[in-house]
Amino acid sequence: MNRPDLTHMTKVEVVVGAADVAAVRGVFEAAGATGFTSVSAVSGLGHGGYHQGRLLFNQQGALELLITVVGDDALDGLIAGLGPLLQERPGVMFVSDTYVSRPEYFA
Amino acid sequence: MTSPIASVIPETSAPRLARTRDRPASLPQRRSERARLRTDVALATEVLAPVWPLQQFIAINPLGGLEGRAFEDAVLATESTLGIRGTLDEASYRREYARGRISDAELRSALRRRLSSSLDRTLVLGGQRWDAADLLRVDLVHGTPAPAARRESRTLAERTAPAVAEAIDRQTTKWCAAFLDRGQATWVMPGRELGLFGAWRRLARADRSLPAAARQRVSGIPERGEDALLWALDELRIPAVEHRGYLQAHLACLPGWAGHVRWRAEHTGDVDIVDYLAVRVVLERLLLSPAGADPAPIPPPAPVERAPDTASRARHVVAALGATAEVSSDERRALAALLDLLPVETRRFVWLEAYEARFRNDLLADLTPRPESSRDDDLRDGQRATGGAEPVVERPAAQLVCCIDTRSELLRRHLEALGPYETLGFAGFFAVAVRFQSLAGGAATSRCPVLIEPSNELREHAASGHERGAARRISGLRAIDGAERSFHAAKDDLFGPFALAEASGWLTGPAAAARTFASAGYARARASIRQHVAPEALTDLPVEEAFTFDERTLLAEVALRMMGLTEGFGRLVVLCGHGSTTENNPYASALQCGACGGHPGDLNARIAAAILNGAGVREHLDAAGIEIPVDTWFVAAEHDTTSDRIRLLDRHLLPNSHAGAWDALAADLDRAGTASSAERCASLPGAGTPRSASAAVRHTRARGSDWAQVYPEWGLAGNAAFIVGPRELTRGLDLGGRAFLHSYDADGDPSGASLETILTAPLVVAEWINLQYYFSTVDPDLFGAGTKTIHNVVGGIGVLSGPGGDLRRGLPWQSVAIGDQLVHEPVRLLAAVQAPTARIDAIVDRNPLLQDLIGNGWISLAARGQASDPWLRHTSRGWMPWTTTNDEAR
Numbered sequence: 001m002n003r004p005d006l007t008h009m010t011k012v013e014v015v016v017g018a019a020d021v022a023a024v025r026g027v028f029e030a031a032g033a034t035g036f037t038s039v040s041a042v043s044g045l046g047h048g049g050y051h052q053g054r055l056l057f058n059q060q061g062a063l064e065l066l067i068t069v070v071g072d073d074a075l076d077g078l079i080a081g082l083g084p085l086l087q088e089r090p091g092v093m094f095v096s097d098t099y100v101s102r103p104e105y106f107a
Numbered sequence: 108m109t110s111p112i113a114s115v116i117p118e119t120s121a122p123r124l125a126r127t128r129d130r131p132a133s134l135p136q137r138r139s140e141r142a143r144l145r146t147d148v149a150l151a152t153e154v155l156a157p158v159w160p161l162q163q164f165i166a167i168n169p170l171g172g173l174e175g176r177a178f179e180d181a182v183l184a185t186e187s188t189l190g191i192r193g194t195l196d197e198a199s200y201r202r203e204y205a206r207g208r209i210s211d212a213e214l215r216s217a218l219r220r221r222l223s224s225s226l227d228r229t230l231v232l233g234g235q236r237w238d239a240a241d242l243l244r245v246d247l248v249h250g251t252p253a254p255a256a257r258r259e260s261r262t263l264a265e266r267t268a269p270a271v272a273e274a275i276d277r278q279t280t281k282w283c284a285a286f287l288d289r290g291q292a293t294w295v296m297p298g299r300e301l302g303l304f305g306a307w308r309r310l311a312r313a314d315r316s317l318p319a320a321a322r323q324r325v326s327g328i329p330e331r332g333e334d335a336l337l338w339a340l341d342e343l344r345i346p347a348v349e350h351r352g353y354l355q356a357h358l359a360c361l362p363g364w365a366g367h368v369r370w371r372a373e374h375t376g377d378v379d380i381v382d383y384l385a386v387r388v389v390l391e392r393l394l395l396s397p398a399g400a401d402p403a404p405i406p407p408p409a410p411v412e413r414a415p416d417t418a419s420r421a422r423h424v425v426a427a428l429g430a431t432a433e434v435s436s437d438e439r440r441a442l443a444a445l446l447d448l449l450p451v452e453t454r455r456f457v458w459l460e461a462y463e464a465r466f467r468n469d470l471l472a473d474l475t476p477r478p479e480s481s482r483d484d485d486l487r488d489g490q491r492a493t494g495g496a497e498p499v500v501e502r503p504a505a506q507l508v509c510c511i512d513t514r515s516e517l518l519r520r521h522l523e524a525l526g527p528y529e530t531l532g533f534a535g536f537f538a539v540a541v542r543f544q545s546l547a548g549g550a551a552t553s554r555c556p557v558l559i560e561p562s563n564e565l566r567e568h569a570a571s572g573h574e575r576g577a578a579r580r581i582s583g584l585r586a587i588d589g590a591e592r593s594f595h596a597a598k599d600d601l602f603g604p605f606a607l608a609e610a611s612g613w614l615t616g617p618a619a620a621a622r623t624f625a626s627a628g629y630a631r632a633r634a635s636i637r638q639h640v641a642p643e644a645l646t647d648l649p650v651e652e653a654f655t656f657d658e659r660t661l662l663a664e665v666a667l668r669m670m671g672l673t674e675g676f677g678r679l680v681v682l683c684g685h686g687s688t689t690e691n692n693p694y695a696s697a698l699q700c701g702a703c704g705g706h707p708g709d710l711n712a713r714i715a716a717a718i719l720n721g722a723g724v725r726e727h728l729d730a731a732g733i734e735i736p737v738d739t740w741f742v743a744a745e746h747d748t749t750s751d752r753i754r755l756l757d758r759h760l761l762p763n764s765h766a767g768a769w770d771a772l773a774a775d776l777d778r779a780g781t782a783s784s785a786e787r788c789a790s791l792p793g794a795g796t797p798r799s800a801s802a803a804v805r806h807t808r809a810r811g812s813d814w815a816q817v818y819p820e821w822g823l824a825g826n827a828a829f830i831v832g833p834r835e836l837t838r839g840l841d842l843g844g845r846a847f848l849h850s851y852d853a854d855g856d857p858s859g860a861s862l863e864t865i866l867t868a869p870l871v872v873a874e875w876i877n878l879q880y881y882f883s884t885v886d887p888d889l890f891g892a893g894t895k896t897i898h899n900v901v902g903g904i905g906v907l908s909g910p911g912g913d914l915r916r917g918l919p920w921q922s923v924a925i926g927d928q929l930v931h932e933p934v935r936l937l938a939a940v941q942a943p944t945a946r947i948d949a950i951v952d953r954n955p956l957l958q959d960l961i962g963n964g965w966i967s968l969a970a971r972g973q974a975s976d977p978w979l980r981h982t983s984r985g986w987m988p989w990t991t992t993n994d995e996a997r
Binding site (some may be wrong): 014017019020022023026029030031032049050051052055056057058059060067072073074076077078080081082084085088090098 | 127135138139140141142143144146147148149150164175333372373381534538540550556558559560625641663863867869871914952953954955
């Protein structure tokens, strides 16, 4: 896609357990991401089987989706931090191209 | 995008990180290093459980971060990283064996469950044939003990300069106590807005306890914690691949402070574990070589004591057997191969399982229906039953809903013995998760399990028509608070104590004497004065403001369905929270309701009762199939677990039509409380043998007001089981206060939604409590808080043992033992659930947290579909009969 009104950036989405959310946020910050969006209590089916989403009285047992958008200068840092984390902790990471209209928000 | 990330340190301010590099790292490179460091820190921290502040002591599994691993693996890993002891030692288990607490049969069963078919053979030794399990049992009982667990990862300072390592710990304690203080210190640490590392960096330049050369170098250290930590690691020549292990070694030095920093980072966000590590590792670099010379080479690790090899174990076994004939070398090799199946380091886990078997087998046998004649015999004997506890068949005189807390079991049992009462168990927050601000104001507190972050807020109001009384109470409380603050401020002032002693010594001296020698009278006098200055005021809880109608109806329906109370309502349904009244007890919150976040449960009971009495909510429940009679009234009460007093809350809301019913119930609650106190009194140290039940009551109540009493009550000591099912399962049984009891009606929960909530929340809290008691007992030094007698409250967040050292975590020794005698048996939790196993399987399959807890051996799970079914054991191979071997059949 080549549109002059949009700027190419990279979107990183991470799904982890509630216990690892702080670690992911720490990596986001250290890598230079300027913000993120989080969606709590996501559910789904993975190689570990079906994972229940929202539990009535236990938010710590839930999964959380964290999304950030970064430029090339922060991407290496994100991968350097998140890769080893997800090798040892349950979770997944998706990296994809994305386009934003206000790139200054993400740099 | 939301939530911009703030940082007080500009990242462009970081100087060159790597002293070995030819040119400064680029910004992307620096960011990568920081991000990788963040991950190393996060993974290093997983062995470290957060340490809650004392005001809201929360019992947790100290190895909670490792629940994804098998219990045994997690214990062994933590023993080598933190140097803890994760089980009793073999000598302790052998003493239990010697006194008959562990039997040969239980040992053999534990071996068979661990090694299964590998034990289906015999070995010939010296012409005599031996059962394989028996040979391993001999090794367990007579083998050379395994060496004590030892922390393997150590910091450079610990290995090369122990005095420096001690200095780092002293500095860490000093600065953490100052930075993390929550209002106890008179002077606030300057520069706190810079974060722990930034504030330390600013002040360390003038810290005369550091060498002058080290102080001079502080200014050249990167300002940002991450960069400073990377700088120090690089200076110490710690390769990047070893960062995680090295940082873990630093976390292991003072796990209490590190654990509290972790809690603060996750809950209040005013400190960062990276900053904590940066202070320590930078100090290490500076103190190991103040002038900046290269650090000394890292010496090889000290040799560790080796466990006996299998050949020597085999010789030991042969000697213990007293074999008279010569044992051939082939026979010895075969024996050694057998012993190889059970490495020395893992023998403790066989002992643990055998140790757990007695209570579990006995409990499940008691929960198994027997012929009426047999049960009648038990009731007559009074061995395990209280007698007179016939099931309620008609409308109960009242229903008492207690917390699942193990202490409720006594009260329930004694009340049921007094009349046609029905009791139920439910998590003591009564499904109400709220942030609460009392009439007196102050900081709001979360009243719910720490598994939940409440989104509703409620502020207590004066009851209509009682505004003047409320105003008087508020002004009285402010006056008391002001007086206390002034008194403490005078004590902390430089010259104030002299004037204070002159001005108030005539009063405080006799008061201290009265408090010591007549504690009950002193407590009554103080309460009387307090009541005079700030008389109790009637208040209302505006539940309609705090919760939407949909939230109230959901809460009401969930609570009733979860506890299986959907029909057969009495005229009075008492929601009985619990709290504890003790004096001069930094661990007071450990005795409060865990389901209410370490607070008393009175508020949650009041809110739940108010919601359940709401007309609109009743209409909704009626439409949902829960028909509550119009004459049923929910009332809130509180059980003081130290005194066993039960008091009615919000009496002004009780209809006149129900006053008589309450008075009758209150009289029986008083009798039940007396019986509970008398029962508890027998186990309290120093209680002697009271002459009567009323003398026992006086004694237990006096303990709560005694400021020198280190054993006000036993809390949840002894907890070992979590029973989910109808009360018929346990009614009439004396469970000795060892079981969490959660009511559940499987027939009324075909979808399993209620059971899923029970297993993913109350069971998790019970598991945390159980393992907090377990680990505080097996390692009172590192997992427990040690003896109370030398505790020194620091920063309003925790205690030290004496003037310095690590922040203590876990429970004090006086919560689990008397002298060297354990009161709490360190066993893991057994969850016994009466529900269809297919339903349980479905719930476990979709909840990884349950897969971890059950599959990894943090708890054991037994289940049966209905009362007439035999108990089944959840295993990795599916459900098996609870007694799987002849050894276990009793």
